[in-house]
Amino acid sequence: MDYFVEQAPTDQEVHAIIRQKYGDRARILARKEIRVGGILGLFRRTAVEVTGYCSHAPQAQKVVTRGSVAEERSKILEQVLNREGTGGAARGNPREKPAGPSSAGGESMESVLSEIRALRDTLVHQGSGKGGNDPPALQTICDVLEENDFSPVYIRKLVDSLRRDCTLDQLSDTDHLGQEVVARIKESISIYPWQERRRSPHVFVLVGPTGVGKTTTIAKLAAMYGAVADPPFDVRILTIDTYRIGALQQIQKYGEIMNIPVHAVESVGDMKNQLALHQDADFIFVDTIGKSPNDFGKLAEVNHLVQASGGEVHLAVSATTKRSDMEEILRQFEPFHYQAVVVTKIDETACVGGIISALKEKQKSVSFLTDGQSVPQDIERARLETFLRRLKDLPGGPAESSGSDYQGYEFPKAKERQE
Ligand SMILES: Nc1nc2c(ncn2[C@@H]2O[C@H](COP(=O)(O)OP(=O)(O)OP(=O)(O)O)[C@@H](O)[C@H]2O)c(=O)[nH]1
Ligand SMILES: [Mg+2]
Structure with a gap:
């Protein structure tokens, strides 16, 4: 750093001298009034003395280094310029033009910024799997999956797999993507390998939240095997729903119509007795009390009886359950060690994405589907096609389902069977 001391009779004069000698690089540190001249202390005059130094950096750079943001930007530019071999500003040569928006450093900064913007775009869309730079066809597929109520996680994984496996041309072809999506959804659904056993006895227990259709489903299954099957299986029904008023009567009514015996079970002892009594049956279908998955006390009680049955749960x-609740239900019923899920009331929803996502997320397979209130028509062994036909607006997806396996079957009246 070059320091200087300049004197002149007035401020204006000393400033003029400094400007002339050192130009814009001059920086003033101190000013004081002094007395100069005279002989032996006589005739002395007052004057101004200014102390300062010469800056080696250009004015513009000095300003930049003041604020922290400007400082950071300056550092980046400095590095970029050094890398590109133009480092005049970085070396502090005041005659070099400082980096501006149109310089090489400015362009590099612009490219850094555009990368940051792209990254932000990706993060913003990460929840649903959408990417800002995806071809429109892929974005359309994302929208369709959202409309079908698939979870953001499911969509993201599916779309990531498409990006990974498809060429750019394929990613721009809506029909091709539709077919790929259907194939992937198909792969993600696990169908439970249900097998009827004609050996004594196949105990089937149905648990679940209140009002989802457990009793109706038990009645449908009992009717399917005890009445529709040819020759019919030997079927019994047990119910551990003896708490709720009318629950026993409801299942007894079905039993009466189907000519299938129904027994109530209230304790572990009862359960063991009933199982021993019906050792000769092919099927024992067990209906359970509907309880909120949050009623842990009651659930534990029911579970005690369920586990005592030694059955397939x-x-x-x-x-129709909200997607977020669905995952919660699948989780909260885990203590029952259920082997598969029966999806009920599929006729009441236009979107099956939620249940497909939840089953996939929890790695559960599906055994039966029910699609109406009629016993026993409205039930079928779970099939991929039933789910796929219910996907809406998916290019290349299968057409809407016409109904279940048992459509048109006339349920025999108890009297007719007795005759
Ligand atoms: N639309 C439609 N309704 C159904 C289906 N299955 C059952 N239901 C109806 O749902 C209602 C409740 O059925 P339930 O079988 O009593 O249900 P639940 O799970 O046994 O009920 P709780 O024992 O009270 O927990 C009844 O009105 C049934 O007719 C189905 O697949 N589709
Ligand atoms: Mg019930």
Whole structure:
């Protein structure tokens, strides 16, 4: 750093001298009034003395280094310029033109910014799997999946797999993407390998939240195997729903119509007795009390009886359940060790994406689907096609379903069967 001391009779004069000698690089540190001249202390005059130094950096750079943001930007530019071999400003040569928006450093900064913007775009869309730079066809597919109520996680994984496996041309072809999506959805649904056993006895227990259709489903299954099957299986029904008024009567009514015996079970002892009594049956279908998944005390009580049955446990979940609740239900019924899920009321929803996502997320397979109130028509063994036909607006997806396996079957009246 070059320091200087200049004197002149007035401020204006000393400033003029400094400007002339050092130009814009001059920086003033101190000013004081002094007395100069005279002989032996006589005739002395007052004057101004200014101390300062010469800056080696250009004015513009000095300003930039003041604020922290400007400082950071300056550092980046400095690095970029050094890398590109133009580092005049970085070396502090005042005659070099400082980096501006149109310089190489400015362009590099612009490219850094555009990368940051792209990154932000990706993060913003990450929840749903959408990417700002995706071809319109892929974005359309994302929208369709959202409309079908698939979860953001499910969509993101599916779309990521498409980006990974498809060429750019394929990603721009809506029909091709539609077919790919259907194939991937198909792969994501696990169908429970249900097998009827004609050996004594196949105990099937249905648990689940209140009002999802457990009793109706038990009646449908009992009718399917005890009445529709040819020759019919030997079927019994047990119910551990003896708390709710009318619950026993409801299942007894079905039993009466189907000519299938129904027994109530209230304790572990009862359960063991009933199982021993019906050792010769092919099927024992067990209906359970509907309880909120949050009523942990009651659920534990029911679970005690369910586990005592030693049966194959299935969880009934209504397809109309909100997607977020669905995952919660699948989780809260885990202590029942259910092997598969029966999806009920599929006729009451236009979107099956929620249940497909939840089953996939929890790695559960589906055993039966029910699609109406009629016993026993409105039930079928779970099939991929039933889910796929219910996907809306998916290019290349299958057409809407015409109904379940048992449509048109006339349920025999108890009297007719007795005759
Ligand atoms: N639309 C439609 N309705 C159904 C289906 N299954 C059952 N239901 C109806 O849902 C209502 C409740 O059925 P339930 O079988 O009593 O249900 P639940 O799970 O046994 O009920 P709780 O024992 O009270 O927990 C009844 O009106 C049934 O007719 C179905 O697949 N589709
Ligand atoms: Mg019930």
